[in-house]
Amino acid sequence: xxxIVDLSYKKNSLSxxxxxxxxxxxxxxxGTDFNIKHFTELCExxxxxxxxxxxxxxxxxxxxxxxxxxxxxxxxKINKPILGICAGMQLIGLVFGSELIEAKEIGMKEIKLKKPxxxxxxxxxxxxxxxxxxxxxxxxxxxxxxxxCVQAIKHRSKEIYGVIFHPEVRQRQIIVNFVEKVS
Amino acid sequence: xxxxxxxxxxxxxxxxxxxxxxxxxxVCLITVISDNKESYxxxxxxxxxxxxxxxxxxxxxxxxxxxxxxxxxxxELRRVIEMAKEKFEIDGIxxxxxxxxxxxxxxxRICDSLGLWCFNPLWQKNQLxxxxxxxxxxxxxxITGVFAEPFDSSWLGRKINSxxxxxxxxxxxxxxxSPAGEGGEFETTVLDGPIFKKRLEVKGFSINFSKGxxxxxxxxxxxxxx
Numbered sequence: 136x137x138x139i140v141d142l143s144y145k146k147n148s149l150s151x152x153x154x155x156x157x158x159x160x161x162x163x164x165x166g167t168d169f170n171i172k173h174f175t176e177l178c179e180x181x182x183x184x185x186x187x188x189x190x191x192x193x194x195x196x197x198x199x200x201x202x203x204x205x206x207x208x209x210x211x212k213i214n215k216p217i218l219g220i221c222a223g224m225q226l227i228g229l230v231f232g233s234e235l236i237e238a239k240e241i242g243m244k245e246i247k248l249k250k251p252x253x254x255x256x257x258x259x260x261x262x263x264x265x266x267x268x269x270x271x272x273x274x275x276x277x278x279x280x281x282x283x284c285v286q287a288i289k290h291r292s293k294e295i296y297g298v299i300f301h302p303e304v305r306q307r308q309i310i311v312n313f314v315e316k317v318s
Numbered sequence: 319x320x321x322x323x324x325x326x327x328x329x330x331x332x333x334x335x336x337x338x339x340x341x342x343x344x345v346c347l348i349t350v351i352s353d354n355k356e357s358y359x360x361x362x363x364x365x366x367x368x369x370x371x372x373x374x375x376x377x378x379x380x381x382x383x384x385x386x387x388x389x390x391x392x393x394e395l396r397r398v399i400e401m402a403k404e405k406f407e408i409d410g411i412x413x414x415x416x417x418x419x420x421x422x423x424x425x426x427r428i429c430d431s432l433g434l435w436c437f438n439p440l441w442q443k444n445q446l447x448x449x450x451x452x453x454x455x456x457x458x459x460x461i462t463g464v465f466a467e468p469f470d471s472s473w474l475g476r477k478i479n480s481x482x483x484x485x486x487x488x489x490x491x492x493x494x495x496s497p498a499g500e501g502g503e504f505e506t507t508v509l510d511g512p513i514f515k516k517r518l519e520v521k522g523f524s525i526n527f528s529k530g531x532x533x534x535x536x537x538x539x540x541x542x543x544x
Binding site for chain 1: 422430434
């Protein structure tokens, strides 16, 4: 079971169909069960019953999730793979003490691989929609960068990944790889 | 949240509008009338029908005309969104973009520059699912433009229903085209549906088809009680 977390400003917002359903659709095609929850309704049972967690992105103007960083401290406690997409990567960075930095990118960009990993092993051309990225601290290794900012990170001792671009748009295999190869 | 919906009068923008009306406060429709039939951004056949659709739905329409020169037309799009922001105090824009990162990127950038939210409720959605959803919701959708093989003039005026969807699915598999016309293979016009207070009845039209493409131009229509 994959837990897919909606980080949008409110439950069942217009962003749900834009940032959550495309992820669910990719997970569904792998034949893996999933459970979608808005972040305000996450409970311990959701985390306990899931093998992995995907934190979805939000609209460019939606920073509501940043006001709720403390509600994601469970990321430090559960020993399960997590993939944070855009807003999700920002939260992962913040929860583990990294710095949020202003870095706006909108549209397709070239992404340079820094370290081959279970999610991807080549340079990428990917869709961006973010105002911030993360300046990772020593807990993380940098997997990929653009000419502006860090694009992908992995926790050094946990199976916790973050990508600031949106793999659901042109790099769907990254989500499939997380579902099938990360454990 | 007060929203304006980018509106071409076709199936995608009507479905985006329907979804936006379910969840937020839609206060206006926004239409760019492009004089360029091959515009990269804007649906063109029967764009004048948006006036009747807006009237039937009961929403004000904000329009602008553009020569449709690539990238230049984006300035007109920015201007019309700015007009909607000033007149109707919108907080954001809704678009019916499905796959095009070209369109999505440009609309996102314009919204960002104007401090507006941007929503794309059909983004990355399966194209056959869009057709099915539009039909299941009860929208009356007619094909009014065909621009690629294997579509011929017999497709002009055809309604989207479960039989049409099955045919489009088969054609998409054979010809490797988008089953929902996302690649510009065909365009649609919506004449009725659950958010229409009156239905649009076509009273006169012409069909112009040559060299593999054509349009059904709606010349005359009336709003009829439902």
